[in-house]
Amino acid sequence: MQTLTIGSGEPSSARPAHRPVAIPHALEQRFHKTMYYSLQSLRGRHVGPFVQKLQRWERLDREQFAALTDELLRNALRLAFRRVPLYSSGQWRDALSSANAEHLDAWPVLDRRMLITDRRALLARRINSGVFSRRSSGSTGEMVRVAYNPAAGGWSWAQEYRSMYWFGIPPGSRTLLLWGGGHPLLDWVRNCRVCTTKNLTFEQLERAASYLLRRRPMLCMGLPSAIAQLARHIRAHHPNAPAQVVPFVKLGGEQVYDFQCEEIARHLGARVFESYGSTEMGPIAHECPYGSRHIMADHVRLEIFDGDRPAPLGEFGDIVVTSLFNRAMPLVRCRIGDRGRISPDPCPCGLPHPVLAELVGRAADMFATADGRLVHGSELGRRLQLFLSKAPLGSVGQVLFEQSGTTDWKVLVESSDGFDETLAAQLRGIVHATFGDRCQVTIQRVALVPREKSGKYRYYRREPAASRR
Numbered sequence: 001m002q003t004l005t006i007g008s009g010e011p012s013s014a015r016p017a018h019r020p021v022a023i024p025h026a027l028e029q030r031f032h033k034t035m036y037y038s039l040q041s042l043r044g045r046h047v048g049p050f051v052q053k054l055q056r057w058e059r060l061d062r063e064q065f066a067a068l069t070d071e072l073l074r075n076a077l078r079l080a081f082r083r084v085p086l087y088s089s090g091q092w093r094d095a096l097s098s099a100n101a102e103h104l105d106a107w108p109v110l111d112r113r114m115l116i117t118d119r120r121a122l123l124a125r126r127i128n129s130g131v132f133s134r135r136s137s138g139s140t141g142e143m144v145r146v147a148y149n150p151a152a153g154g155w156s157w158a159q160e161y162r163s164m165y166w167f168g169i170p171p172g173s174r175t176l177l178l179w180g181g182g183h184p185l186l187d188w189v190r191n192c193r194v195c196t197t198k199n200l201t202f203e204q205l206e207r208a209a210s211y212l213l214r215r216r217p218m219l220c221m222g223l224p225s226a227i228a229q230l231a232r233h234i235r236a237h238h239p240n241a242p243a244q245v246v247p248f249v250k251l252g253g254e255q256v257y258d259f260q261c262e263e264i265a266r267h268l269g270a271r272v273f274e275s276y277g278s279t280e281m282g283p284i285a286h287e288c289p290y291g292s293r294h295i296m297a298d299h300v301r302l303e304i305f306d307g308d309r310p311a312p313l314g315e316f317g318d319i320v321v322t323s324l325f326n327r328a329m330p331l332v333r334c335r336i337g338d339r340g341r342i343s344p345d346p347c348p349c350g351l352p353h354p355v356l357a358e359l360v361g362r363a364a365d366m367f368a369t370a371d372g373r374l375v376h377g378s379e380l381g382r383r384l385q386l387f388l389s390k391a392p393l394g395s396v397g398q399v400l401f402e403q404s405g406t407t408d409w410k411v412l413v414e415s416s417d418g419f420d421e422t423l424a425a426q427l428r429g430i431v432h433a434t435f436g437d438r439c440q441v442t443i444q445r446v447a448l449v450p451r452e453k454s455g456k457y458r459y460y461r462r463e464p465a466a467s468r469r
Contacts (some may be wrong), residue, residue, distance in 0.1 A: 025174060032191035033172030039189055040157065044130045044150030050158030057298050058351055065352035069297045072324045074102045080330035086121035104301065109308060109320055110334045115144045115280065122329050123147060131328045136279040146280055147329040155325045156282035159299050163286035167248055167273065169219055176211055178222030178230065180455025197226040197455035201448060205233040212245050213238065220270070221250035225457035228260040229398060231267035236394030244269030252276065254456055255361040255378055259385030276359060278336050281321050285356045292347035293356045299324055304342055305335070316341040316358060368406050370436030377460035383430045384459060392418045398449040401431065404463040410442045412449050419445065
């Protein structure tokens with residue numbers, strides 16, 4: 001069996017292949033890496049030593065790795081049971097009073113809403129100093145705030161950087177980040193230029209394109225919708241740009257579609273890979289150079305549930321996750337709102353981590369069809385692939401499908417003079433093919449399609465109530 005040499009950057013056969021380039025500005029990269037590791041250590045987040053430990057663990061065989069992660073899980077459950085008030089009350093008291101709390105099977109599922117309603121009871125007793133909070137984007141309508149102890153924060157960052165080493169990208173590499181916001185000092189320490197996506201205008205896209213073309217960073221990372229839009233912008237407005245604008249692109253924070261990966265690879269000449277995480281858990285899974293999405297089993301325990309019970313291996317269902325290192329707010333069997341499937345087969349790369357074969361974000365994003373069926377909104381994103389591949393470059397920016405009633409849809413389109421009735425008819429056809437021919441579809445051309453407050457973007461949503469009044 002062929003195996004992957006970690007850090008070698010051998011390309012995935014599933015996506016366009018590009019050999020890793022020599023690291024530019026090596027002194028600059030080492031300076032920022034040293035500064036970043038030192039700053040995080042002062043904050044109690046020992047990212048550097050944790051990265052080294054993770055790299056040792058990933059060299060274990062699968063049996064040794066499973067034993068290690070089982071021990072990490074037992075430690076996490078033991079501490080959660082002893083220190084978290086919620087876990088000694090209600091259904092947890094009933095379930096764990098007659099069972100071994102170190103066995104995950106005995107634990108009830110924690111509903112995500114309880115992170116809001118029972119947050120105080122989820123905070124551990126005897127929390128050490130340096131605890132900080134991470135907040136969700138609020139894109140589901142309810143903002144979740146999760147407390148982390150400093151070491152847990154360090155493990156989260158270590159997972160991110162260890163996984164980027166699989167592609168030969170060390171900490172401190174020059175980076176362009178397209179995200180909802182940033183932290184000026186920390187971003188500078190990380191050697192990261194931030195382009196905010198909250199108002200992704202032509203001018204913002206030009207600034208991002210200018211940074212890529214002038215400064216030639218090693219990595220561009222951020223929201224897939226924003227990077228795909230930037231990729232189209234560069235080819236439409238900078239036709240003489242080099243074939244490879246940036247060597248690597250890392251996507252995360254939104255549902256990732258194949259057509260986005262293909263557009264980014266084609267227009268930027270980049271090797272594209274995906275990272276999956278959440279506010280509740282931090283990093284959960286990361287793509288390897290073979291194209292498999294590896295579950296960070298040395299950071300979280302991920303299960304797939306069918307209703308209130310674990311699903312058989314290989315079946316699709318709700319993602320339920322347990323944190324292994326968060327001692328400030330230990331979350332055990334938390335249903336985070338996404339759906340997926342764990343592959344029963346290992347990846348040929350040789351990593352001992354299991355593989356998350358399918359992933360669909362926001363399980364609540366179900367829309368009713370004209371005949372009463374329910375369809376996940378991501379189907380609209382998938383059907384956009386053919387449309388965008390055939391639309392003249394530069395004629396369409398972003399597209400947003402908005403449902404106001406079961407059969408009433410409005411499609412907002414950022415468009416140029418090249419947008420015509422033929423393209424409009426194709427967009428209507430996407431709605432009809434997904435939700436039924438009885439749907440009434442209005443096409444509305446706009447200067448800028450609104451993003452969510454966080455800067456994230458979905459290709460679909462229900463029309464805001466205020467707009468219907």
